[in-house]
Amino acid sequence: MASPVTSIDRALSVLETLADAGARGMPLAELxxxxxxxxxxxxxxxAALKHRGFVDQAIGGSYVLGIAAxxxxxxxxxxxxxxxxxxxxxxxxxxxxxxxxxxxVLRGTRVVYLDKVEPDRxxxxxxxxxxxVPALTTALGRSLLAAMxxxxxxxxxxxxxxxxxxxxxxxxxxxxxxxxxxxxxxxWNAIKAARRNGYAIEREENEPGISCLGxxxxxxxxxxxxxxxxxxxxxxxxxxxxxxxREVLEILPKFLPRELELFLPD
Numbered sequence: 244m245a246s247p248v249t250s251i252d253r254a255l256s257v258l259e260t261l262a263d264a265g266a267r268g269m270p271l272a273e274l275x276x277x278x279x280x281x282x283x284x285x286x287x288x289x290a291a292l293k294h295r296g297f298v299d300q301a302i303g304g305s306y307v308l309g310i311a312a313x314x315x316x317x318x319x320x321x322x323x324x325x326x327x328x329x330x331x332x333x334x335x336x337x338x339x340x341x342x343x344x345x346x347x348v349l350r351g352t353r354v355v356y357l358d359k360v361e362p363d364r365x366x367x368x369x370x371x372x373x374x375x376v377p378a379l380t381t382a383l384g385r386s387l388l389a390a391m392x393x394x395x396x397x398x399x400x401x402x403x404x405x406x407x408x409x410x411x412x413x414x415x416x417x418x419x420x421x422x423x424x425x426x427x428x429x430x431w432n433a434i435k436a437a438r439r440n441g442y443a444i445e446r447e448e449n450e451p452g453i454s455c456l457g458x459x460x461x462x463x464x465x466x467x468x469x470x471x472x473x474x475x476x477x478x479x480x481x482x483x484x485x486x487x488x489r490e491v492l493e494i495l496p497k498f499l500p501r502e503l504e505l506f507l508p509d
Contacts, residue, residue, distance in 0.1 A: 253280065254288050258297060261308050268305030325468055326358035332498035333360040333470065339494050340487065343473040345455075347383040349466075350375065354384040357468070376449065379430040382457030383469040385443035389434045390459040390466040390506040441508040442488045447476055454479040456487055459506040460499070466506065470495070 260277055261269060269277070275285040289306055292298035296311035329346050337344040337360040346358040353375035378384025437443035443457045456479065457471035472479075472487060479487070495505060 250288070253278070253284070254292060257285065257288055257292060258308065258312055261298065261306060262312075264307070266307065268301050268307035270305050274306060328500045328503075329358065329468070329470070330360075332495055333358060335494050335498050336360075336470065336472065336491065337362055339490055340472055340474075342478070345383065345471045345473060346468060347381075347471070348468050349378055349384065349387045352378055354378045354381050354387070354469070379426065380445060380448040382443045382445040382455035382471045384457075385430065385433050385437050385445065386457035386459040386469045386471075386506070387466045389437035389443060390461065439508055440484075440488070441506060442484070442491070444484060452476050456484060456491075458488070458491055458495070460503050461506050462502050462504075467503070 256278055257274065260274060271282055271286060271289070274289075275282045278285060289298055293300070293309070296309045298312070299307055299309040301307050325348070326346060333344045333346055341362045341364060343362060344360045345356055347354040347356050349355075354377075355375045356372050358372060376384075378388060433443060433445070437457075441458065444454070445457070446454045452475055453473060454476045455471045455473045457469050459466045459469045461467065470491075472491070492505065499505075
C-alpha cells in the first residue's frame with residue numbers, strides 16, 4: 244500500500260537507513276541508491292532533517308543520525324513516562340506472583356521507586372513512590388549495576404572501584420571501617436551473581452523478614468530501569484529464586500514496550 248504522504252515516508256526511510264548505518268554514516272550517493280531515489284530528492288529530504296537536528300554531516304561528508312533523532316528514545320523512556328509505559332508489565336507480574344512489584348531507576352548512588360503494584364494479600368513493606376534507597380543493598384540497584392557494562396567482572400577491576408565509591412558516599416566517607424567493608428564485599432558478590440544469573444537478590448538487608456528479586460531492563464543495550472518482586476523471606480527462599488525468575492522471563496517480555504528488553508546472562 245502506498246504511503247499517504249510520500250515526503251514523510253521518504254524522511255522516515257532516510258532515518259531508518261542511517262540508523263542501520265550506525266556511526267560510519269552514509270554518503271549521499273549510497274543513501275540514494277539504497278533508497279531507490281534520485282540524489283536531488285534525497286538531498287532535499289536530508290536538508291530538512293538536518294535543519295531540525297535529526298540528521299548531521301560527519302567529517303568527510305557522510306550523513307549520520309543527529310542528536311534530535313537519538314534523543315527521542317531517551318525522552319520517551321524518561322522517568323516521567325516509565326511508570327505509565329511499565330504499568331501493564333508490573334500489573335501482570337504482580338497478578339502472576341501474587342507479590343509486591345516495584346519499578347525503580349538509578350539516581351546517583353540510590354535507587355528511586357517510580358511505581359509499585361500491590362497484591363491482594365498484605366505485604367508488610369514500607370515503600371513510597373519517590374523514595375530513594377541505597378543501590379548497593381537493594382535487588383533493584385544490584386541488578387542495574389550488574390547490567391551497567393558487559394565486560395567481565397574482575398575482583399580488582401574498575402567495576403569494583405565503582406562499588407566502593409557507591410559505598411563510600413553512602414557511608415559519608417567511612418568506607419574503611421569493618422561494617423562498610425563487609426557491605427562492599429556482600430554487595431560485590433551479589434552483583435557478580437546477578438551478572439551470572441540475570442537477576443539480583445537482597446535478603447533482609449533493608450527490612451527484617453523481607454527479601455527481593457530484581458531484574459534490569461535495557462534500552463539499546465543500556466540499563467534504564469529495574470523491576471523487583473518483594474516478598475516475605477519465607478516465600479522467597481533460595482529454592483524459590485529460579486522458579487520466580489523463570490516466571491519473570493515468561494511474563495515480562497509480553498508486556499514490555501517495544502524498545503525495552505530484559506538483561507540476559509551470557
